Amino acid sequence: MAFNRPPLAGDAMATTPTVRSSSFSRNISTSAASSASSPTPGSRIGSGGAAFVSSGIPDLDRILGGGFLLGSLVMVMEDAEAPHHLLLLRNFMAQGVVHCQPLLFASPAEEPRAFLGTLPAPVAASKEERQRAPGPGHDEQDQGLRIAWQYKKYFGEQQFSDAHNKDSKQEFGNNFDLRKSIERHMLSAQNVDCISIQKFSNLAPLRERCSSFLSKLPGNGAGLAGRIAIQSLCAPQCGFSDWDMVSFVRSLRAMLRYSKTVAIITFPSFILPPSFSKRWQHLADTLLSVRAIPDEDKDLAKLLTGYQDMVGLLHVHKVAQISSQVPVILEASTFSLKLQRRRSLVLERLNQAPVEGSSGTSYGTAGPCSGSLKGSSIDF
């Protein structure tokens, strides 16, 4: 059983910042566990030895339980009416550029390089970052909870250093400022490959480019993780056959499994026939979808808090579960996309607005049996 005694003053264990939640501990080498920087910058080891890279949106990393799993395929279902999938793509690619990870980008546009000009610049860590602290995480159990405990005065204070966790978080994922675009020198120093898929008659050239990109990456262990981003794979102007596209996605998924790469594919699912749309959704390891919201909708404004700042909705259908039997169970699967101060992308849970006092019963007035209940059908 787990024996969790609080460290006494002068105990050597009080100096280590990690809190053991059970008596079992993984036999990780000390350099990886306690150093502030992981051996592969930009990726993080999570539970079960799984490696994550950041999606570029810290809230999304938190929702998905660490980020995008290396070796998984992320698919985003586009909405007919709003280009929010581009926000996800931009943050993903910008994160790769910031961490100097090799990036392959394919899109049906004539000039995919033009899209690179719209990538956002990372926000420098400032006071605002520290104020917007993340909620109490699972591995920092007692930190957010102040316990008034009678015998606490007999033990020394447990110092949990927050700074350590913050720094490693900053290295893993950045916040991006969507109003500023990324600096040119970062893009040119980077090996960013762009392909336009509009002229292809079938997907064989794209498959070859992907496999050569993956083979060029350095092998296991040291080396950077790679990122592949494909925008609007089944766009209507590329006349690929349905089965051709499905077999491409399957082969890409197989190639990804044995490499340290994450691929993100956005596709407008309403263009595909329904059976093929279902096939695509099943092929994804992590499946997200973006939805547009109506503008100036009074009913929605009354129903939700923060409706004015929302630009769209993000729905998480499936979360990758490659090397573990434990599924990721989400508290909520629909989130609102907001632009905080028009700069950075923030995902929030949908919250219902408080019900107005006149429509509900009010218990705040003194005397429950007096006639202060308005509109109530119960009369005492």
Place this chain on the structure above:
Amino acid sequence: MAESICRSLRDGSIEGEHSPALTIKDSLQSHAGTHAFNYFLCSLAANVCAGKSQARGLVLVAFSQSPSFYLSLLKRKRMDASLLTKCLRILDCYSDPLGWKEKIRQSSGPDKPVFTESDYVCRDVKDITKLLSSILELGKGFSEGRAYFAVAIDSVSSMLKHASLPSIAGFISNLRSHAQVSSMLWLLHADLHEPRSTAVLEYMSSIVASVEPMVEITDGQKGSDNLFWLGRGLQKGRFHVRFKRRNGRVKLFNEEFHIEHTGITFSTPSSENIVVSQTLLPKQLQFNLQLSEKERADRSRVLLPFEHQGNGEPIQIYDGRRSLTESNTGLNGLQQHALSIEMEAQRMQSKGEIHYIRDSDDEQPDSDEDPDDDLDI
């Protein structure tokens, strides 16, 4: 609301973005789509001729009506004919779309009289790339060659008869992303195509306007009822617009339209029957259980019972009531209330006083001492 569509077509595209594109969608139940198309075409042409729009010229690709029809339509709207010839070019895909008349003319010999047709005739509508290049050529033919021009396609449904969906999707996306195209509009008859084609064209447009009947007709009514509604469908109906805004939200409009002999008129709807798509939101919506920054700061200021120990300061427990600092006896609210009642009772009784001293009066409130500490067992 229809004016806002006219305005966005007139204002045109912003540098570096796709140009606004309007899809007018109608169906058999309410087939006033051509009237709506003519309305927006005339308003755009008027703006172009008057110089109010970003576009300096208008290219009209005519599939379902002859060019002379459009010229007479625009003249009926009191537009100057000379200005029209400067600002309007019509690509005639109506007279001879597949080149049959040309073949007949060639085979029957050169002695037949030749019709004078308009200058720009397209004889092969199946070749989408050629169609695209002729439209761009016409567009460049306007003044300076670098100016913006607008494109109107009479009906994309006719195009879809001759060419495949991917080629037309590529054609439209090339036009929209072309630097000189200011705005576009086209007409689509939704029930002539599979839902996939309609979905693709709606995906590629920024404004979707659908012409709908006043009352939705269920499929159960067949036969003579359908013909009855057919006649009615032309006179008035609902005009439903979905505007895709730049911030990613969709603005919805609803209007009524009436067909008169002068054309179509739009008016505000008489009855509001707007359906909010509740399917967007999850069924269980939570209340906000997170703390804001101010609330978090307030919570951190609360002094919990044992935290102050060993500080050397007098014990002051914050129990949420401001009256603590104000009260001079240091009792909590209930005890204070009880005491005041007792004092009042004392005043009312002239003789016979009751002094009640509670045991716990000696102690400070919420003392940290364990009351069992005194026990000697």
